[in-house]
Amino acid sequence: MRKRFAVVVARCFVVVAVLTLLALIAPASAPTGSPYASALSGLAATPLLAAHCENRACSFNGSTLKYTCVTSSGTSCAAYNSKYPVASKCIETAC
Numbered sequence: 001m002r003k004r005f006a007v008v009v010a011r012c013f014v015v016v017a018v019l020t021l022l023a024l025i026a027p028a029s030a031p032t033g034s035p036y037a038s039a040l041s042g043l044a045a046t047p048l049l050a051a052h053c054e055n056r057a058c059s060f061n062g063s064t065l066k067y068t069c070v071t072s073s074g075t076s077c078a079a080y081n082s083k084y085p086v087a088s089k090c091i092e093t094a095c
Contacts, residue, residue: 058090 057072058079067090069077078091 053095058092060090 053074054069054076055071055073056069056077057075058077059068059070060066061068065088066081067079067088069079069090074094076093076095079088080090081088
């Protein structure tokens, strides 16, 4: 029984040694571009909605203490109104 265990341990050691040597002999290919680039970064799809512009801007209504989106050229608007005015916000991005 002990001899069989020793054989299994020796085989495992040989497999680990061979894999370590392979890793040292054949290093991974060097990344192209940034060292932080993902292997899947080349597969990223282009956004389809990026060309869409709402032509709306943020506006704050002082009487209701809420944000609204009003007609304006060259910007997109996203109003997030909360129950409390402090937490309400409006995000406006150029397009």
